[in-house]
Amino acid sequence: MLAATVRVTGDIDLAEECVQDAYARALTTWGTGGIPEKPGAWLTTVARRRAIDLARRDSVRARTLPLLVEPVGSEPGAVEVAEIIDDRLRLMFTCCHPAIGSEAQVALTLRLLCGLTTAEVARAFLVSESTMAARITRAKKKIAMARIPFRVPPVTELPTRIDAVLSVVHVLYSTGHTAPAGADLIRRDLVERSLDLARVLRTLLPDNADVAGLLALVLLTDARRPSRLGDDGRLVLLPDQDRTRWDRTAIREGVALVREALARRPPGRFALMAAIAAVHAQAPSWEATDWTEIVGIYDLLVAIWPSPVVALNRAVAVGLAQGPGAGLVALDALGDEPLLATYSYLASARADFLRQLGRRADARMAYEEALLLSENAVERAFLEDRLGQLEH
């Protein structure tokens, strides 16, 4: 809805106001006249009309802002689905414009396109909420003042502009895959939106290996979704997941895309991450997983993408390939990384290796540290379980 309104206002803050106005009108109108058939489309139309109204009334704004006013269907609800996807894509390329810093790009997209709160975005980035709020405000100002256009770049510029967009879709997926805070482990809306966006990008750029890699990664990881939660709502980790519940259609599609993405040399980071997911997806069981192969792919990945989180995952894979002692050594090498200091997975991975080594007191401390750092209720329940098992 915001994306469609921004196209009319050419101004993000104004569009946000118009959307709020539309909700306010819905409260009064729907109360007396009932909820319309397509509430989302109704709200979008009302918000866009409000934007057009404001633009006409405010002649100063009309003169200084890039107005791309289009005729709007006479009936609320006339906004076409294709048009909504276009608007989202347009807003996405705006949020991911090279004139905006890469950290702000992802933050802005999550905030504006996916409706995450500033606190949620801050947690996804391992920074404080005030830092994130300042970053988002600054980026919004830059878009308005420097007049960063709302459009999908021409075909000739697409290859150079696409990487930022792909990173954003990936962070979006990761955030939905394990929600940083809240009662649910998985935010289905975010996962599905990232899958939609990845598919739209694939349609737009069918020959791009990075796009294929990203779509493969999302499909292969999401194929495990049905088995990640037990019947009691508890987190089930990969070793204990019921692999018969994995989505085989998604896996087939994902594996074919991985092959396509790996055909390019050197393979990109999404292709490599998807390749790791493909090894898991095709392994008959946790024990029968080819961990040496996975460590090998992580080595390639760390070389092209030196992210502390990737290094953490590699260390965990080393533990699985070579035993918990080797894993602990690899994890402890990351202990000084400031970005990981507040990241619960480092503590919980250490706790697991310590438990396997029989170092119960150290494991208990590590689980307690992980509990302090995790705000996802399902993850916390899992950690408490593990901690409880240690007491016996």
Place this chain on the structure above:
Amino acid sequence: MAEYLILIYGDESAPELRDVEATNIMMKGHQEFGERNAAALRGGNALQPTSTATSVRQDAAGGFVVTDGAFAETKEALGGYYLVEAADLDEALALAKQVPMPSGGVEVRPIRTFD
């Protein structure tokens, strides 16, 4: 449409600046830039080196402190500018990429308008 200032930064100690042929190439580059983008150009000038600059700051007592030199001492100094008109940042950046920049780069800043 909006106006943008393209600020041209360069290393004043770059050897090309004392090379006649390199200077001619750069001048020719600017001439071509001007001809190619005449419709968008609103103004522009080359500046004398920062050794000719004088900075004026106001002090706490309301007086002025006048000092020799540029406002900020950096390796790349402001050497010239273009004032251009463009529909949006992408258009302004497309212009900026055509400016000769042998030993530095350009900064693109939107012009603020007051109503």
